[in-house]
Amino acid sequence: MSELYDVIIVGGGPAGLTAALSAQQNGAKKILVLERDREPGGILQQCVHNGFGLHHFKEELTGPGYAQRCYDLVKDLPEVEILVDTMVLEVRKDKTVRAVSPTRGVMELHGKSVVLTMGCRERTRGAIRIPGTRPAGVYTAGAAQRMVNMEGYIPGRKIVILGSGDIGLIMARRMSLEGCKVQAVLEICPFSNGLTRNIVQCLNDYDIPLHLSHTIVAIHGKDRVTGVTVAKVDEKSRPIPGTEFEIDCDTVLLSVGLIPENELSRGLGLQMHPLTSGPIVDQRRETSEPGIFAAGNVVHVHDLVDFVSDEAEIAGKFAAKAALGAGGGAARDLAVTTGENIRTCVPQHLRLGAETESVRLFMRVTQPLRGKLKLKVESGGEEVFSKPLMIAKPSEMIAVDLPEAKVGALTSDLTVSLTEGN
Amino acid sequence: MATETKVLNCINCPLSCELTATVEDGVVTNVTGNFCPRGAQYAKEELTAPTRMLTSTVRVKGGRLPLIPVVSAKKLPKGRVVECAEALRSVSVAAPVHVGDVVAANILGLGVDIVASRDMEAV
Ligand SMILES: Cc1cc2nc3c(=O)[nH]c(=O)nc-3n(C[C@H](O)[C@H](O)[C@H](O)COP(=O)(O)OP(=O)(O)OC[C@H]3O[C@@H](n4cnc5c(N)ncnc54)[C@H](O)[C@@H]3O)c2cc1C
Ligand code: SF4
Numbered sequence: 001m002s003e004l005y006d007v008i009i010v011g012g013g014p015a016g017l018t019a020a021l022s023a024q025q026n027g028a029k030k031i032l033v034l035e036r037d038r039e040p041g042g043i044l045q046q047c048v049h050n051g052f053g054l055h056h057f058k059e060e061l062t063g064p065g066y067a068q069r070c071y072d073l074v075k076d077l078p079e080v081e082i083l084v085d086t087m088v089l090e091v092r093k094d095k096t097v098r099a100v101s102p103t104r105g106v107m108e109l110h111g112k113s114v115v116l117t118m119g120c121r122e123r124t125r126g127a128i129r130i131p132g133t134r135p136a137g138v139y140t141a142g143a144a145q146r147m148v149n150m151e152g153y154i155p156g157r158k159i160v161i162l163g164s165g166d167i168g169l170i171m172a173r174r175m176s177l178e179g180c181k182v183q184a185v186l187e188i189c190p191f192s193n194g195l196t197r198n199i200v201q202c203l204n205d206y207d208i209p210l211h212l213s214h215t216i217v218a219i220h221g222k223d224r225v226t227g228v229t230v231a232k233v234d235e236k237s238r239p240i241p242g243t244e245f246e247i248d249c250d251t252v253l254l255s256v257g258l259i260p261e262n263e264l265s266r267g268l269g270l271q272m273h274p275l276t277s278g279p280i281v282d283q284r285r286e287t288s289e290p291g292i293f294a295a296g297n298v299v300h301v302h303d304l305v306d307f308v309s310d311e312a313e314i315a316g317k318f319a320a321k322a323a324l325g326a327g328g329g330a331a332r333d334l335a336v337t338t339g340e341n342i343r344t345c346v347p348q349h350l351r352l353g354a355e356t357e358s359v360r361l362f363m364r365v366t367q368p369l370r371g372k373l374k375l376k377v378e379s380g381g382e383e384v385f386s387k388p389l390m391i392a393k394p395s396e397m398i399a400v401d402l403p404e405a406k407v408g409a410l411t412s413d414l415t416v417s418l419t420e421g422n
Numbered sequence: 423m424a425t426e427t428k429v430l431n432c433i434n435c436p437l438s439c440e441l442t443a444t445v446e447d448g449v450v451t452n453v454t455g456n457f458c459p460r461g462a463q464y465a466k467e468e469l470t471a472p473t474r475m476l477t478s479t480v481r482v483k484g485g486r487l488p489l490i491p492v493v494s495a496k497k498l499p500k501g502r503v504v505e506c507a508e509a510l511r512s513v514s515v516a517a518p519v520h521v522g523d524v525v526a527a528n529i530l531g532l533g534v535d536i537v538a539s540r541d542m543e544a545v
Contacts, residue, residue, distance in 0.1 A: 039486070048491035048539065049477045054435075062477055064491045064540035068521055149479055152488045177478060177507040196431050196438030201474065205500065304436070390457070396436055 008111035013042020015296025022316030041067030137225035156251025168255025339417030485517030
């Protein structure tokens with residue numbers, strides 16, 4: 001295979017599938033999606049719970065239901081080819097994509113443009129360092145989710161979950177429904193990192209205690225986990241001596257966050273952002289390398305797959321335009337920087353040409369805030385846009401739309417901030 | 423007359439509004455703190471007859487994968503959700519299955535079907 005494709009998409013999750021649809025709708029004729037798993041759909045195939053799609057499909061769907069929708073929209077399009085069991089090994093600046101599959105061997109494919117949609121993976125125990133022995137029975141929450149929901153076996157019967165991220169909360173309910181006993185969820189921060197609705201439906205409904213400002217200081221057991229020692233932590237997250245207590249368990253699930261999967265992006269030498277751990281992109285989701293776009297969890301970890309789809313629509317559209325030679329120049333390159341209380345903002349810069357469209361900014365705050373809040377976008381020291389908010393949490397991404405007229409008039413760098421009061 | 427005040431979080435959307443409900447003799451008479459009308463409705467239901475969706479998996483024979491994800495077609499009484507999940511553990515279906523196919527009709531006589539949430543090809 002050495003054909004030339006208009007758009008090659010790396011990863012067949014919701015971002016990749018939606019980017020393929022959008023590229024097709026915007027005129028690309030030959031689109032290829034490469035997926036290393038046995039079927040498309042990405043991580044959503046294992047997220048069997050509901051709550052997806054309210055925004056994008058205007059209907060409440062389960063994870064697999066959402067993935068199915070994305071797949072159904074592209075599977076019969078003559079312009080879109082999907083190869084599964086195909087692992088991408090390398091993407092080069094000239095948009096050559098090297099991939100391998102058991103049936104086709106090593107392939108060298110060529111695209112006019114490339115969209116990176118590799119998603120994210122979970123942080124593991126190595127990434128957070130827990131002292132103690134290394135017995136069997138310690139899994140990431142996502143690995144356990146795959147076992148229970150796709151492979152059909154239960155990792156253990158008495159569970160302790162470290163981290164209150166949404167995947168851990170969802171798994172607390174899932175394991176309870178499978179007849180397991182979830183002993184406790186421990187969170188090192190003084191606030192939960194999951195959605196409040198998940199605390200209510202996944203913990204409170206099943207009487208599972210959540211210990212904030214607590215962590216595991218030791219895991220016990222020789223061959224299999226037999227229990228953990230837990231301690232309260234101080235403001236600097238250091239265990240407080242004398243506060244230790246023991247919890248019996250045969251399984252520990254780690255739900256300590258996700259990181260974008262960017263080996264390929266780094267191999268390409270893309271400029272990366274230190275806080276999002278993803279490539280730096282402009283509003284079209286073009287990376288630092290012309291013709292290479294990125295969308296979804298590979299750019300920054302999303303909590304709502306609906307936003308992943310929105311972002312993938314943008315990337316697919318501009319990847320198609322670039323492939324067809326209609327990219328359009330950019331006269332102004334404006335940085336989007338983060339001010340008070342804002343930790344990250346995507347896109348990190350705007351490249352504006354003659355044609356402008358409204359721009360959606362995705363932000364995460366540094367700490368939970370509530371009360372009268374004001375989200376403010378400034379350009380050249382002047383406020384160009386603001387929006388009142390009541391509540392802001394690091395676990396929930398904030399999206400604001402800068403209207404087209406405002407975007408068209410921008411001439412200097414932007415700063416986004418969230419201030420208390422007016 | 424017994425008047426109580428209950429504080430609860432709405433679970434209908436990620437905003438998770440903190441609701442304060444006044445309950446007089448078991449009837450919710452006032453709700454504050456809700457950003458939209460769905461919150462008031464939620465408080466009334468949650469304090470009188472709470473409901474939840476159920477999602478789980480069931481075994482599938484002759485399919486590409488050993489399990490198929492399922493979802494309740496409507497909300498179930500919250501107190502019966504665990505029993506429904508238990509009942510599903512002995513259910514199995516044969517591939518092919520299509521999204522929306524009923525895998526357990528009228529579960530526990532509650533008037534709610536459990537349906538497949540994706541397609542599963544036969545192999
Ligand atoms: C364990 C887990 C649970 C989650 N639960 C939820 C949830 O409950 N609700 C929610 O909204 N979000 C959840 N998320 C976030 C979720 O990932 C996003 O909502 C959404 O699935 C992201 O879509 P994506 O297409 O960007 O990434 P993914 O769905 O991760 O898709 C990326 C795809 O790229 C493929 N891929 C990666 N590298 C290569 C390569 N080199 N070659 C070929 N293919 C490759 C992967 O196999 C995968 O199929 C969860 C994430 C994880 C990791
Ligand atoms: S009251 Fe409305 S806005 Fe508030 S959490 Fe419920 S559904 Fe969301």
